[in-house]
Amino acid sequence: MKKLAFAALTALLTASSCFAEVRSYQNGNELLADCTSNKHPERRAFCIGYAEGVVDSLELTRQFTGVGTCVRLGVTGGQIMDVIKYLREHPETRDNGAAGLVVSAVAASFCPGDDA
16 A cells, blocks of 8 residues: 555656756756755755655645655754765666656655655
């Protein structure tokens, strides 16, 4: 059931058109470029906010459905930014949608033993 819920949520986040007017990431390559930008600190900050927003969406979904993220209360934005490590370690996935990659990174970091 968790796998199905994560898959459905990933599809919703990736396909969502509600952010059409706002700068959004198309894939993990763009996300990684901003997350690691030394020349543009505002892009790095946007990346952190983006990842935290995806996690917040997962938490909101969990509150309403009982299914969602394994992220514990008190986890910091810095810990969530382990998404950078995930993107570096999985270059073969970087052409996938950015929101789905954040979900995968969070699942890999905070859901040990759960094949999200």
